[in-house]
Amino acid sequence: MGEPPSKRVEETPEGDENERPTINPPFDVEEYARANARSGPPVQGVDTARPPPRREPAEGELDWSEPPQRSEQITLTNEVELERARAQSAQNEPPRGPPSVLSMANARAPSSPSDAPPERTQSHSSIEAAVLGALSSSPAPEITERTIDDPVAEMRGRFSLGDYTGALEMAELLLAGDPGNLEAAECGENCRSVLQGMYSARIGSLERVPVVVVPRAQMRWLSMDHRAGFVLSLVDGSSTIDMILDVSGMPRLDTLRILHELVQQKIVAFR
Amino acid sequence: MEKVIGIDLGTTNSCVAIVENGVPTVIPNRGGYKTTPSMVAITEAGKRLVGHIAKRQAITNAENTVYAAKRLIGRKWNSPQVKNAVATSSYRIVQGPHNDVRIVLRDKEYSVSEISAMVLQEMKLIAEDYLGETAVKAVITVPAYFNDNQRQATKDAGEIAGLDVIRIINEPTAAALSYGFGKNVEKTIAVYDFGGGTFDISILEIGSSGVFKVIATAGDTFLGGEDVDARVIDWLVHGFKDEHGIDLRQDRMALQRLKDAAEKAKCELSSVRETEVNLPFIISSGRNEALHLQRTIDRKTLEDLSADLIERTIDICKQTLADARLEKEDVEEVLLVGGMTRMPKIQHAVADFFEREPCKGVHPDESVALGAGIQGAALIDDKHDMVLLDVTPHALGIMTQGGFFEELIPQNTTVPTHRTKIFTTSRDNQTAVKIVVMQGESERAEENELLGEFILTGLRRAPKGAVEIEVTFEINADGIVSVHAKDLETAKEQSIEVTASSGLTRDEIRDMMENAKDYMVERRSTEEFEAAKQEAERIVGEIERLFPQVENIVAASDFGRDAIEKARAIVTKARQAISKRDVSAIKGEIEGLSRTHRMFKGVVAKTH
Numbered sequence: 001m002g003e004p005p006s007k008r009v010e011e012t013p014e015g016d017e018n019e020r021p022t023i024n025p026p027f028d029v030e031e032y033a034r035a036n037a038r039s040g041p042p043v044q045g046v047d048t049a050r051p052p053p054r055r056e057p058a059e060g061e062l063d064w065s066e067p068p069q070r071s072e073q074i075t076l077t078n079e080v081e082l083e084r085a086r087a088q089s090a091q092n093e094p095p096r097g098p099p100s101v102l103s104m105a106n107a108r109a110p111s112s113p114s115d116a117p118p119e120r121t122q123s124h125s126s127i128e129a130a131v132l133g134a135l136s137s138s139p140a141p142e143i144t145e146r147t148i149d150d151p152v153a154e155m156r157g158r159f160s161l162g163d164y165t166g167a168l169e170m171a172e173l174l175l176a177g178d179p180g181n182l183e184a185a186e187c188g189e190n191c192r193s194v195l196q197g198m199y200s201a202r203i204g205s206l207e208r209v210p211v212v213v214v215p216r217a218q219m220r221w222l223s224m225d226h227r228a229g230f231v232l233s234l235v236d237g238s239s240t241i242d243m244i245l246d247v248s249g250m251p252r253l254d255t256l257r258i259l260h261e262l263v264q265q266k267i268v269a270f271r
Numbered sequence: 272m273e274k275v276i277g278i279d280l281g282t283t284n285s286c287v288a289i290v291e292n293g294v295p296t297v298i299p300n301r302g303g304y305k306t307t308p309s310m311v312a313i314t315e316a317g318k319r320l321v322g323h324i325a326k327r328q329a330i331t332n333a334e335n336t337v338y339a340a341k342r343l344i345g346r347k348w349n350s351p352q353v354k355n356a357v358a359t360s361s362y363r364i365v366q367g368p369h370n371d372v373r374i375v376l377r378d379k380e381y382s383v384s385e386i387s388a389m390v391l392q393e394m395k396l397i398a399e400d401y402l403g404e405t406a407v408k409a410v411i412t413v414p415a416y417f418n419d420n421q422r423q424a425t426k427d428a429g430e431i432a433g434l435d436v437i438r439i440i441n442e443p444t445a446a447a448l449s450y451g452f453g454k455n456v457e458k459t460i461a462v463y464d465f466g467g468g469t470f471d472i473s474i475l476e477i478g479s480s481g482v483f484k485v486i487a488t489a490g491d492t493f494l495g496g497e498d499v500d501a502r503v504i505d506w507l508v509h510g511f512k513d514e515h516g517i518d519l520r521q522d523r524m525a526l527q528r529l530k531d532a533a534e535k536a537k538c539e540l541s542s543v544r545e546t547e548v549n550l551p552f553i554i555s556s557g558r559n560e561a562l563h564l565q566r567t568i569d570r571k572t573l574e575d576l577s578a579d580l581i582e583r584t585i586d587i588c589k590q591t592l593a594d595a596r597l598e599k600e601d602v603e604e605v606l607l608v609g610g611m612t613r614m615p616k617i618q619h620a621v622a623d624f625f626e627r628e629p630c631k632g633v634h635p636d637e638s639v640a641l642g643a644g645i646q647g648a649a650l651i652d653d654k655h656d657m658v659l660l661d662v663t664p665h666a667l668g669i670m671t672q673g674g675f676f677e678e679l680i681p682q683n684t685t686v687p688t689h690r691t692k693i694f695t696t697s698r699d700n701q702t703a704v705k706i707v708v709m710q711g712e713s714e715r716a717e718e719n720e721l722l723g724e725f726i727l728t729g730l731r732r733a734p735k736g737a738v739e740i741e742v743t744f745e746i747n748a749d750g751i752v753s754v755h756a757k758d759l760e761t762a763k764e765q766s767i768e769v770t771a772s773s774g775l776t777r778d779e780i781r782d783m784m785e786n787a788k789d790y791m792v793e794r795r796s797t798e799e800f801e802a803a804k805q806e807a808e809r810i811v812g813e814i815e816r817l818f819p820q821v822e823n824i825v826a827a828s829d830f831g832r833d834a835i836e837k838a839r840a841i842v843t844k845a846r847q848a849i850s851k852r853d854v855s856a857i858k859g860e861i862e863g864l865s866r867t868h869r870m871f872k873g874v875v876a877k878t879h
Contacts, residue, residue, distance in 0.1 A: 207805055219551045226561050229552020230524040234327070238302060243324055246314050249331025249523065 155187055164191040164198075192253050199256040203263065206242040208270045210235045210259065222267060231258045235268055275408040275437065275651055276398045277643025278391060279445070280425065282341045283467025283495065284610075285309045286637055287394040288644035289402070295452065295641040295648075297634075298401045300393075306636050307397065311389045312336040313376045319790065321393040330527035333361035335376045339468050340386045342492055343372050345417070345424030345773050352492065371774025384424050384773050385783050388431035392787060395432055409434040410647040412639050415441040415473050415488040418665055418710050418720045419750070424773030431783045433791070437650055441664070443473035444483045445642025446608045450633050451477055452645050458603040459486075463621050463629070464639075465584060466609035468495040472588045474595055474602065484662070484683050487595035489587055494580065496537070496611045502576040503533035503568065507548060511564055517554055519564070525554050529564075536568050541613040545569035574616045581617055585624050605629040608638055662686065667744055667752060670707035670716035672697040679744045682712060689745040693759070695736045703728040704740055706756045708769055727756040727765040796854070803857040807845050810864040814842060817871040824878050838867045 148154045148170075155170035171188035174181050200206070212235050214222065224232070227250065234244045241259065248255040262268040276298075279286040284306040288297045297305045302323055310325035313335045320328070329336045339356075346353050348366045357364045363375040373380040391411070398406040411434075413425050422439050429436035440448075443462035450460070456477050464471040471490035477483055507529055508519050519525040532548045539546040545567055552561040592599065607629045611617060622628050634641070662685050668678040671694070679690045696704065705726050711719025730738050743755045752769040775783075818838075825831025841863045848856035 205805070205808060207801055216549075220563055222551075224552055224561060226522070226524065226552050226555045229550075229561055230528065232552070233528055233550070239324075246316075246318060246320060247324060247328035247331070249328050249527070252316075 152183065155184065159187055159191065164194045167191050168195065192251075196253050196256060199253070199260045202260055203241060203256065204270070206245070207240050209238065209240050210244070210263070210268045210270055211237045212267065213269045214267050222265075227254070228258050228262065231255060232262060232267065235262075237271075273408060273651060274402060274404075274406060275410060275644075275647030276395070276406050277410045277412075277445070277640050277645070277647045278394050279412050279442070279640035279643060280341065280387065280391060280394075280428075281306075281309055281466060281639075282339050282469050282492075283309055283497065284636070285390055285394055286640035287398050288637065288640040289398065290644050290648035295449065295644050297637045297640055298398055300397045301400065307390075307393060308338075309341065309387075309390045310336060310338045311340070311376075311386050313379075315377075317377065319389065321389050327531070328527070330530055331523050333523070335362065337362050337374055337376065337381075337386050340374070340383050340390075342468070343374075343383045344387055344428070345383075345421030346372060347420075347774070348372055355493070367774060369772075369774045369776070382773075382775055382779070382783070384428040384775060384780075385431060387425065387428035388783065388787060391428055391432035391434060392791065395434060407433070407435050408437050408647065408651070410438045410440060410643040410650070411436055412440055412442045412445045412643050414469070414471055414490070415443055415485045415664065416471075416490070419722070419752075419771035420720065420773060422664065423771035424775075427773040427775055427780055430780060431787050433784070433787060438646060440643060440646055441473075441485055441488075442639050443471065443475055443485060443488065443608075445640075445646065446606055446633060446638045447475050447477055447483055448642035448645050449638040450604075450606055450630065452641075459597075459601055460604040460606060461588075461602045461625065462606045462608055463584070463588065463612065464490075464608040465611035465617060466495050467497055467611075468493075470494045470584050470587065470609075472584070472591050474591065474597060485664075486683070487591050487597070489591040489594070491583065491587060494583060496534075496609075498580055499537055499573070499577045499611065499614075500530060500533045502580075503537055503573065504529050506568070506572070506576060507533065507564065507566060510566055511553075515556070515562055517556065517562070519554060522554055525550075528553060537573060538610075538613070540568070540570045540573050541615065543570075570615070573614075577614075577616070581620050584617075585620055588621075588624055599625055602627075606633050606638070608633065608635055610636055663688075663746065665710045665720075666712050667708070667710050667722075667746075669694075669742060669754075670709055674716050676709055676711065676714055676716040676719050679742065680746065684746075686746045686750060689743060691741060691743040694740045694742055696730065696733070696738045696740075697735055699734050700732040701735065701738070702730050702732060704730065704756070706742065706754060706765070706767070708752070708754050708767065722752065722769045723754075723767050725754075725756070725765055725767040727758065727763070729761065729763050730758055731760060800852055800854045800857070803854050803861065804849050807849060807857050807861055807864060810861065810868050811842050811845055813868050814838065814864065814871060817868075817875055820875050821871050824874055834870070838871070841867050 151170050151174055155167050155174065158164075158170060159167035168188055168191035171184040171191060174184035175188065178184070212232065231244065231248060231250075234247060239247075244259065245252050245255050250258075259268065263270075274289055277288045279288075285308075286297060286306045288295055290296070299305050300307050300322065304323065307322040308326040310322065310329060312320040312325040312328060312332055314320060314328075314332065325336055329338060343353060343356055343364070348370050353364065353372055365373050365375055365380065367373040367380075367382060372383050374383065374386055375381075391409075395406055395409075409429060411425055411429055413422055417425070425439060426436045442464065446462050446464070447460055450456075457479050458477050460475050460477060462471075462473045462475065464473070469490060469492050471488065473488040474486050475483055476486055504526075511517065511519055519529060528550050532550055536546050536548050546569075548564065548566050548568060550564040553564045555561050592602075602625055605621060605625045605627060607618065607621065612621075612629075612635045618629060662683045663680055664682070666678045666682045667680040668676055671677045677692070677694075679692055680688060694704075703726050705724060707716070707724045708722045709716055709719040710722055713719050727740065730740075739759045741755075741757045741759055743757075745753045745755070747753070750771070753766060754769065755764060755766040757764045818835075821838075822835055825834060841860065845857065845860040845864055848860050
């Protein structure tokens with residue numbers, strides 16, 4: 001009886017299988033990356049506020065002026081600023097739209113036919129209008145802060161006014177302090193359900209396929225947070241809204257809200 | 272004639288093929304891709320995701336996404352591979368009731384065969400969508416080194432998925448079948464298979480009369496394209512950190528995008544010299560600013576990053592040839608299988624090692640599934656003369672004194688077969704011997720797979736070596752192994768019947784089959800509803816678009832108003848049927864909607 005022809009190599013010669021899931025390279029990738037960045041192709045982690053290299057306008061093309069400085073921009077993901085704007089501008093107009101994940105900076109950005117983001121027509125919610133107002137050349141509206149003495153009453157009040165986003169924020173605040181607060185949990189759940197319904201109704205069938213309509217080259221001129229950027233990366237022209245909701249890894253409400261904002265901003269459209 | 276599908280159930284990707292009118296063809300999935308990721312996930316809402324959609328959320332929902340289940344299938348809980356997987360997997364692996372392995376997803380335990388069944392079910396669906404009929408019979412491929420338990424577990428997975436697995440064949444054999452299809456070859460070939468998660472090298476002899484013999488196989492179950500992706504991710508992460516001081520690994524969304532981009536860049540670099548990784552809004556800086564990652568990677572960089580991985584595959588090739596006592600010149604053809612073999616550096620490395628250009632005639636992603644399809648067609652069609660013989664995938668034998676393994680039936684023996692060998696006692700006055708039945712090629716018994724054991728008692732007291740025991744191994748046509756031990760002096764006999772086990776009982780398999788069937792019924796009914804709903808909504812949209820025009824045209828007449836009201840009623844009824852998710856009612860309304868739409872179009876057309 002002869003020897004077996006071969007045996008399976010189950011272990012590496014170094015026996016380093018336990019180093020999984022990735023096999024450590026025999027060199028320092030970090031150092032390699034640095035060296036590569038110095039001598040190799042350019043490394044660019046580009047700030048959204050940084051404009052692309054200026055180029056001379058072609059004949060018949062509008063000149064491109066410097067976009068506004070980033071510091072002037074208010075990003076609506078900042079819930080504090082959003083809340084201030086909301087309190088300042090639209091206290092008596094519920095129900096209001098949810099906080100936008102997208103900045104309005106682009107609405108103000110000068111455009112050139114080639115690089116600038118597409119012009120958008122928008123029907124802004126009162127909050128957005130307020131923020132836009134705050135950004136316009138006219139004197140900025142005065143922003144005041146108010147202290148919430150009774151968060152439960154505030155939550156109930158906002159809910160009764162139809163400010164479900166505001167009520168949800170209050171409910172989450174209450175739950176952070178007291179996870180066993182049943183009223184806050186119930187209110188939060190109700191708000192989520194209503195908001196999901198609202199966004200679903202606005203977006204339409206979950207079987208619709210969203211597509212990105214902003215040219216890739218203009219993408220960096222948009223201003224959005226990384227969550228919106230992530231959702232945008234899931235829009236591949238073949239996945240339905242339902243699929244995107246499944247793969248986003250975020251709560252459905254958040255994904256729906258971001259998708260809705262992307263549609264509102266005409267960054268995404270439907271087939 | 273009944274169709275048999277061939278399925279390459281891969282560690283990272285799976286593929287299904289069929290022979291149609293004598294031509295082996297790979298069947299694309301609904302997304303148009305010819306391979307489907309072997310990934311299964313359960314969403315927060317309890318929805319099952321399989322394939323590309325599961326892969327797209329694999330990092331953002333890592334705890335509930337199973338990848339590389341094949342590394343665990345048919346393995347015992349205490350095996351080193353399982354221990355390794357427990358330590359490194361993002362999903363939870365627990366011990367099953369039969370010393371098997373279970374995976375926990377959203378607080379529910381699944382057997383590994385059940386997870387693989389979900390992938391197989393997806394492949395079955397892909398085939399059925401293409402064929403327009405139910406696909407039942409299948410040939411499934413497994414790595415050549417899979418033991419009987421792993422093969423049985425794969426078979427069980429097929430059964431749970433509703434497939435009748437008529438044959439399990441070795442992956443390199445399938446690739447060789449695909450290569451040899453329609454040719455009359457008699458060669459020794461090497462199959463270099465570098466896939467997404469594993470590397471395998473196999474040396475096969477293709478003989479006349481359709482005998483494909485795996486004469487050596489080796490590999491690394493934890494070496495694949497994903498390791499190359501990981502290197503590219505590291506490179507991107509470090510570059511970004513240097514630039515911005517932010518570690519992208521801390522953010523799952525960023526990491527998911529990096530993983531996708533790294534894989535894409537790696538694939539692109541097989542055909543272009545450099546490519547750009549462009550991930551806008553990859554992360555927020557903490558100052559309400561989103562940052563972009565934009566970086567160019569060239570082929571040289573990728574080659575530098577993966578050089579040691581490629582070298583490891585070549586080392587394994589060297590070792591395999593040495594173990595098989597073969598020279599490079601003995602190998603007459605080299606087949607490249609697996610997506611990684613598209614990488615030019617790998618092609619060069621293989622060509623350099625074997626000192627011959629690899630064969631370009633097989634498709635790296637499809638050849639294994641095509642081979643399985645070819646074998647499936649051969650099994651039901653007498654006209655095909657290419658028939659694989661059933662052989663033992665591993666040697667069978669018993670453990671002897673000192674922990675050694677004594678082989679009785681060698682690897683690749685055609686079944687049915689039987690072999691006998693005489694053993695003696697190892698101690699003075701020994702009255703019993705323990706027969707430990709094992710499978711494998713290692714001389715050390717502990718490195719082989721334990722199949723079963725029994726004790727032969729009542730031996731006469733005598734000095735060691737004086738009592739002779741005859742051990743007979745028998746494998747019948749169904750692959751069932753029987754082992755008999757007989758005291759030649761007293762004719763006293765003991766025996767054991769060894770059947771491969773996936774670690775699941777028949778009852779468990781039946782329950783899982785029922786669950787899988789229920790899932791399919793639900794899925795089909797959801798698909799039917801969605802299709803009907805989309806059709807109805809499409810026509811409703813068309814009608815609503817025409818409403819203002821039609822109203823303007825016909826409002827003057829009572830008849831027109833009546834028609835408008837009827838049309839509104841039809842639209843309302845369709846909407847109600849949709850909201851009730853009543854498929855038959857929606858289908859019933861579609862006819863009325865279509866009639867209304869035709870009428871509206873006619874009215875508008877006449878006035879223009």
